[in-house]
Structure formats: structure tokens, C-alpha cells
Amino acid sequence: MANVTTPIKAEARDLNFFYSNGARALKGISMPLYENKITALIGPSGCGKSTFLRCFNRMHDLYPGNKYQGQIVMHPDNTNVLDAGVDPIEVRMRISMVFQKPNPFPKSIYENVAYGLRVRGENNKRIMDDKVEEALKGAALWNEVKDRLHDLAFNLSGGQQQRLCIARALATDPEIMLFDEPTSALDPIATANIEELMVELRSKLTILVVTHNMQQAARVSDYTAYMYLGELIEYNDTDKIFTTPSRKETEDYITGKFG
């Protein structure tokens, strides 16, 4: 299993989640996110992988009636981010997110990337310019947009919009980045670009990615978790999951007998 010297960035401890209608979407999940590693969540539709991912930045707080139970401990703070005394906005300041469908704001390319900085009260034009450039370079989009930073973001292609969303999430130097099926709305070339990008970003931050594409999990991730019906069936090094899974259910899913 994991190298003992790799530090843990965050870990779920016996995490349960209930939607406002009472449905229990997560059942006692415990697993770590290792620092500067990519952890992939796989499993059939409706197995709770997105629900799990959205617990990390408290996105479920946006809808009344949702309930967390258990812990997600973030390091080095050693704090349960689900605790009622934790401000979800502070959590989101440090854990950013990229969504399934590109969701740029109705603003210019520049303003999209600068959004997180503005929200944090940054107004210095020089700092902002530098950060925007750095983030766009980090998202491998700079060369394509540097001459039209003030164009509306909607004029970009789908793949470019998704990289813009990654740049937006990068600009605030997050510690953890959550990817919720980031390539499901993209063509194969744009998908390859995003995957390459995730691998590059690993040196800077910790990544948790939900994917319904097993090849993607095998290509990019260091660790993989297989979920089914709200339960964590198996968690291990990606190599082991895809070559010698220890559970029959995992093997059935990986080999395509199920799911």
C-alpha cells in the first residue's frame, strides 16, 4: 500500500452523507488523499463519487437540509472541515474545484481568472496581471489567449473553457484541487490536454478526481478508489487496482463485466 513517508493532505474518516430527502448517499467512507498525488474515484453512475468529492469543499452547504456525519480532516491544520465551527468559505479558499461542464463566468478571460483574487480583496493591478498570466500558463492556455485577454470567455472552445476554469481555480494557489469528471464534456484531444495538465499540476498541489472513464484513472492517478452504492469497495495504488484488485466487485467493474 502507500509509501509511509508520503504525507497525508486530507482524509475522510467514517464519512456519511445524507441528502435533504433523507437518502444516505455515503456510507462510512474512510480514505486518505496523499499530498502531491492524484487520487481517482471510479464507480458506476450514482455510486456517490461526486457526492463524496463535493464534501471536501462543503458544496453541499449550498442546498438546505443536507447533512454530513463523520470527518474530513485537513492537514497540516488537523481540522475537521465538516465541523460546524469551520467557515465553508475559508475551506473553499484553500480547496478549489473544477466542474463537469466548463462553467466560465459571463466576463472576460482575464476577469474569469482574476475572480478568485478579487473575491479575496486583491486590487493591485500588477499582482493581478502576474497571477493571471501565471495561472493561464499553468493551465496551458496562455499562448492561445494572451492576445485576447479581454474577450468574453464564452467565445472560447469547450476544451479552452475547461482549461480557463482550471486557470481560475489555480490563480488562488489552492492546496487541494477537486476535479468532478472534468473531461466528460470534451473531445479526445481536449481530454488528453487536461489529463496532461493534471499530471503537471501534481507537483504543486493534491488532486482528487472523479471519473467515469477507467482508462483516465489508470493513466493519470497514483491511487484509485472504487465506490459502489455509496460505499468504498476498494482503495489502493492505481497499479494494483487495475492489475490485481483484491475484491471481486472491483475486478468485475474494471474488466467491464459490470457497470
Place this chain on the structure above:
Amino acid sequence: MQAPVELSISPRLAKNIRRNVKERVIEVILMLAALVAVATTFAIVGVLLYESLSFFKTVSIVEFLTGTEWTPLFEDAHYGILPLVSGTLTTSAIALAVAVPIGTISAIFLSEFASHKTREIIKPILELLVGVPTVVFGYFALFFVTPLLQALYPDLSTFNMLGAGIVMGIMIIPYIASLSEDAMRAVPMSMREGSYAMGATRFQTAIKVVTPAAISGIVAAYILAISRAVGETMVVAIAAGQQPNLTFNPLESAATITAYIVQVAMGDLPHGSVGYQSIFAAGLVLMLLTLSFNIIGHWVRKRYREAY
């Protein structure tokens, strides 16, 4: 290879004449229904233009557009539309100054802050305001708002544009609030989530993301409100006074274009007289005024349209 065979149309695949005729008839009926509105619009414009044309045979267009006195019922008649235009613009501007901020803020509250329950209570009440007859609003302005204002400015005349404008503004708040709220609620949740995920607060999300995303619908609401204010009749006829007065001072009394039209139309002016024709010329100006606001609104909407 088979030898080519001459093809014929089998009766089972032939054109069904009965069905086609039926479809055609339905299509014509639907088109006629749509044409009623178009034809009415053209008829109104036609009548306005025709009667105005006879009016402009007696009164020069230059005098009409630049004259500063509007006294068609006097012995020494003057036909300068400017006093009526100033009254219309002043009352409309006051109404918008009241309705745009309050309406927009209400919309932001209802769409982004209010709980489902609160919205279900407030929205119908707000929309109830639309159902209040405008004549009631007129008397509300004259007998309630103006006395209140007179407590502040004792010199304020009984008929004044300020009171009428404020009440007209209250009257059009629901239009702006309701339409703007619809536009904001149509902004996809994924866009809000994107903003929250960046660490934005509710207020930042509402102002920096939802409002710009809904701006075309919000501007459409403003345009409708402007047209409504410019064309509003009862409130200004009752509370702003009936004396044409070239002024932009809201504390004074002044007639608007609509107030003049209703005043003359209710009197017994002989058909075909210049005074009678003058209401058509005034109506034409009113129509051009709303039309130009609509065109500006259309342009603004296109310019700032956001596609998701």
C-alpha cells in the same frame, strides 16, 4: 444484374391529399390569428399618421417640435409640444429613479437570498400590486403621498410631478422585480456553484456573477418599465395636474402627453378641428418616444447578451 424496371408510385405511399389540405387550412388559421396583432399595430400607426398629417397642414412641424407653449384650447392657440414632453420625461424619470433601484434590489433578494418559503409569500404580494387599478394609484398620489410631501415642502402645490412620479414608480416596481427575478433564476446553478467554489460569498455571487449573467433580462425589464411610465395616464392626469408647463422641476405641476390626450378626448371637441387633430400628433410623439426606448433597449440587450 436485373433489368431496370419502370417505377410507379404505390397508392400506399402516394400523397395524402385530404391530410395535406387539412394541414394547410390549419396553417392559414394560425397565421390569421398572428396577423390580428400586426394588423392592429399598423392600423393604429396609420390612423395616427393620417390625422397628424391634417394637423401638420395647419401647424408647422417646426413650431410643433420647438414651440414652448401648448395652448390649443385658447383663442390664441399655440402648438408647441415641448411642455408636454418635459412633463412626460420628468414624471417618468422620477418613477424610474424609484422603481429601478428598489425593483432590482428586490429581485436580487428574492432570487439569491430569500428562502423558498419567503419567496412564495412575497412574490404574489408584489404581483398583486400590478392588479391595483391605476386610478386608485392616482388618488393615492393625490390624497396620501402629496400631503406627506407637503409636510416636508410646505410650498408644494396640490398637483405636482414629484408625488405622481413616486407613485408611478411604486406601481412599476413589480414589473422590474418580477421580470428581473425570472432572469436571475434562469441563470444556471452551475455558474453559481463555480462562484461559491472560488470562495465567494452569497452577495459577491449575486453581484459579480448572477446579475451580469442575467443582464439582458434585467435590461428588458427596465425597458418595459420605461414604456409603462411614459405611457401611464391615470396617475399623472389625476396627481400631476393638467396645465402644460415647460419645466423639469418635479415640485411644479405639469401635464404630460397622456394627460393632455385624455383631457381633450373626454371633452367635446368637434371632429376634424385642429384641437381634435392635435391629440393624434401628441399620440404620434408618444409612440415615437416609446419606440425609441424600445430600440435602445433592444440594442443594449443584443450588445450585452450572454449565452450559456
